[in-house]
Amino acid sequence: MTIGQGKGFHFGTKKNLIWHYSEEFYFHMMHSLLAVPQVSPFSIATPSATFSWMHNMKHMLKSLLAVSAVALTFSSQVLAQPKVVIGHFGDPLPYKALIADGSLNKATGWNIEWRQFASGAEVNAAMASGGIQISEIGSSPLSAGLSSGIDYQVISFGKVIDSSEALVARNGAGIDKPADLKGKRIAVPIGSTAHFSLMGALKMYSLTEKDVTVLGMSPAEIAAAWARNDIDAAFVWVPVQAKLRENGRVMITAGEVAKTGFPTFNAWVATNKFSAANREGLVAFLKAMNEINADYHRNKAAWNADSAKVKAVAANVGVTAAAVVPMLDGTTYPSGDLVMSATWMGGGAATTIKSTAEFLKGAGRIAKTADDYSKFINPEFAKAAAGK
Numbered sequence: 609m610t611i612g613q614g615k616g617f618h619f620g621t622k623k624n625l626i627w628h629y630s631e632e633f634y635f636h637m638m639h640s641l642l643a644v645p646q647v648s649p650f651s652i653a654t655p656s657a658t659f660s661w662m663h664n665m666k667h668m669l670k671s672l673l674a675v676s677a678v679a680l681t682f683s684s685q686v687l688a689q690p691k692v693v694i695g696h697f698g699d700p701l702p703y704k705a706l707i708a709d710g711s712l713n714k715a716t717g718w719n720i721e722w723r724q725f726a727s728g729a730e731v732n733a734a735m736a737s738g739g740i741q742i743s744e745i746g747s748s749p750l751s752a753g754l755s756s757g758i759d760y761q762v763i764s765f766g767k768v769i770d771s772s773e774a775l776v777a778r779n780g781a782g783i784d785k786p787a788d789l790k791g792k793r794i795a796v797p798i799g800s801t802a803h804f805s806l807m808g809a810l811k812m813y814s815l816t817e818k819d820v821t822v823l824g825m826s827p828a829e830i831a832a833a834w835a836r837n838d839i840d841a842a843f844v845w846v847p848v849q850a851k852l853r854e855n856g857r858v859m860i861t862a863g864e865v866a867k868t869g870f871p872t873f874n875a876w877v878a879t880n881k882f883s884a885a886n887r888e889g890l891v892a893f894l895k896a897m898n899e900i901n902a903d904y905h906r907n908k909a910a911w912n913a914d915s916a917k918v919k920a921v922a923a924n925v926g927v928t929a930a931a932v933v934p935m936l937d938g939t940t941y942p943s944g945d946l947v948m949s950a951t952w953m954g955g956g957a958a959t960t961i962k963s964t965a966e967f968l969k970g971a972g973r974i975a976k977t978a979d980d981y982s983k984f985i986n987p988e989f990a991k992a993a994a995g996k
Contacts, residue, residue, distance in 0.1 A: 689719040692882075692889075695731050695743030697874075698724055698827065699845050700935045701767065702904040703897055704924040705917040715896045716889040726826035728753075729799035735760050741882040742893070746801030747873045751965040752974050754984045759880050764894050764942075764990040765952050766874040770863030771938035773802050773845040773872065775809055776852040777859050781840035786813035786859070789820055792840040795833060798824035799973070801872035804964065805862040806843040807971060808870030812860075817971075846935040847927045861938075870967075871960055883986065894993035901941035911936065944994035953990055958982035 706712045713720050725731050728749025734740045736758050744766050777783035796803045810816060827848040833839045834852055842852060862872050904911055911918050913929040922929040950956055958981040965977040
């Protein structure tokens with residue numbers, strides 16, 4: 609609560625202005641209340657004047673009580689909604705349709721602040737500093753974060769990456785076959801799932817990171833460098849990937865790399881402290897995710913450029929609704945049963961995270977691995993959200 613800013617009283621933060629009592633309101637109100645009829649010592653106050661003053665005072669008191677009641681009601685509502693900072697990436701996903709209309713705020717009872725990150729490495733830094741409570745994170749930075757002891761746990765899975773991340777070679781860069789990548793400049797967000805897929809692709813092509821020039825860039829930086837012809841190829845996700853394809857060709861997708869032993873996915877993580885204190889909210893959050901993901905796969909034809917949901921996703925990401933449709937199609941979005949299956953919460957994810965961590969250690973990306981990653985996966989919330 610901040611009091612006495614500007615000309616009056618503000619309840620809540622700048623973003624949650626509940627009520628404003630102006631100084632003018634107080635001045636005129638108090639003036640009316642105190643405006644007792646002036647009576648000469650040699651005269652007698654008329655009944656009509658006294659009645660008028662009493663009527664005004666009664667009216668103003670009622671107004672003050674009504675305004676105060678409204679302010680207190682709104683103030684209580686805001687105080688009852690704890691602020692929760694949730695990290696995400698700038699890619700189009702079904703749940704982005706729930707952000708604009710406040711559905712997730714209503715379902716969880718939280719006052720959500722969405723914070724966009726350029727890579728999972730940034731998410732790890734924010735989690736380690738206590739800047740966020742929940743976030744999406746890719747499997748590669750997730751493995752690195754858990755291996756380094758960052759205080760969070762996996763609460764569910766958001767997507768299984770396929771063609772939404774890919775290696776794109778720029779037209780005119782002289783890259784016609786995998787061997788042509790040798791000596792080329794390849795941009796990628798360092799420490800991301802795309803980076804992990806790139807390392808897997810290079811291994812497939814019998815190349816290493818020493819055979820190419822790997823340039824660490826955010827998706828926005830990749831787009832700018834591509835436009836200047838400063839890079840020859842890039843492994844990145846949509847929507848930037850779609851922009852690169854306008855002047856390039858896809859060499860291999862993350863889904864294709866996954867089939868050779870380098871699977872990638874996005875998980876939902878929450879700090880251990882937040883998870884322990886917010887079971888009901890987390891279950892509601894994951895239930896909403898399950899419902900929107902299931903709706904997408906069940907009614908994919910309805911998720912077209914004219915649909916309100918696709919338009920909401922497009923507005924959130926900053927692209928056209930027509931562009932969103934094919935971008936959404938390159939990913940599997942797990943819901944209820946799939947999340948709780950043996951492939952994910954049932955044990956498969958822990959195995960995948962461990963193998964990813966071991967690969968990262970072998971490549972010199974992390975210093976150590978954990979003996980067991982299943983201890984970092986908490987199925988409690990996802991199980992309840994799935995009605996299990």
